[in-house]
Amino acid sequence: MPGGRVYGGQVLAQSVVAASRTLPAERAPHSMHGYFLRPGDASADITFSVDRIHDGRSFSTRRTQAYQSGVPIFSMIASFQDEDPGLEHQAPMPEGYPDPDELPDIEGEIVRAHPHSGRIFRERPVDVRHVPSPIYVDVDEPVARQAVWMRVKRALPDDAGTHRAALAYMSDMTIQESIMRAHGIAWTTPGLKVASLDHAMWWHRPARVDEWLLYVQESPSARGGRGLSNGRIYSRDGALVASVAQEVMVRVRQEAEPRR
Structure with a gap:
């Protein structure tokens, strides 16, 4: 980092x-x-x-x-x-999101335009496509929700344990952003400090992380320098793979009041 x-x-x-x-x-x-x-x-x-x-x-x-x-x-x-048989149901995958192949590779464009400053995107092992758009530099619309398509950039072995662990790795990516997006805060905001405080995850169904997954995120609350974000991860065919919750510290430097 x-x-x-x-x-x-x-x-x-x-x-x-x-x-x-x-x-x-x-x-x-x-x-x-x-x-x-x-x-x-x-x-x-x-x-x-x-x-x-x-x-x-x-x-x-x-x-x-x-x-x-x-x-x-x-x-x-x-x-x-x-693994045990039992009752089964799931929240349906939300509709209306564009296919990941229809979304621009913003991170790839950053790397090509800024080969030195784009190092974090070049070396990150996960391909991320934001819906509606990333908040690296600015925020198009201040809403307390977003979604990202994500997958690792190379094929992984068929070992299910590797894919579960990699999904945990990916679950900590972008989950903070629904809190920031709600207040129009981009990652480049001067004085911004963001730190994950705790993280909870539930694996529901097996999935391959080297195939596209939709990570739907929303923030129900923020107060006292902390924000809560919830997420649901779906496979491309609509299976609910995992649920995530994380509380995040978000602090923005307050500009000094002008003297009267």
């Missing part, structure tokens, strides 16, 4: 992988709740510690702590389940 910080979704996804390695492959994560405690230093190693909280006939619980320099930077508890 700019400034040498570790991207939060990376630590989140690695924590899920660390916990998964203490369980058989068929017992997969279905929910996680985590707190971002300190900024991660991209130049330093991260150590992951997993506690085996509970193992039942169908469910297991694990706690993962990510450490740098002896102090935790992220703490997560996750639940795992064997």
Whole structure:
């Protein structure tokens, strides 16, 4: 990340992988709740510690702590389940969104126009297409909702655990933006400070992250320097893949009042 910080979704996804390695492959994560405690230093190693909280006939619980320099930077508890038959329904995929192939590759255009300043987009492993438009420089319409099509830029192995972890990585991308968009705040706003506070995710159905996924996001509330954003991730054929909730710190530098 700019400034040498570790991207939060990376630590989140690695924590899920660390916990998964203490369980058989068929017992997969279905929910996680985590707190971002300190900024991660991209130049330093991260150590992951997993506690085996509970193992039942169908469910297991694990706690993962990510450490740098002896102090935790992220703490997560996750639940795992064997696949079971049962009731099934889902919220339908919203209609009216353009196909991802119809949307412009804004990030690719930034890289081509600004080969040095476009480094973050060139090196990001995920292709992102905003609906209606990105908020990198300005905000077209201040509304508390948005959607993005996303997929990783190269094919991944068929291992389901890899795709679940990569989906967790991707779930931390852009979810903050419905809060910012509601107030017309772009990423280039002077004095802007944004930091994820906590993150919850529920995996509903399997999906490939190297195929297009629609991430629908909305912010129901913001107050006291914090904003809440909810998200639903759908496969291209309309299956509800995952649900996400995140609370975010958003601070904007206030201009000094003119003297009277």
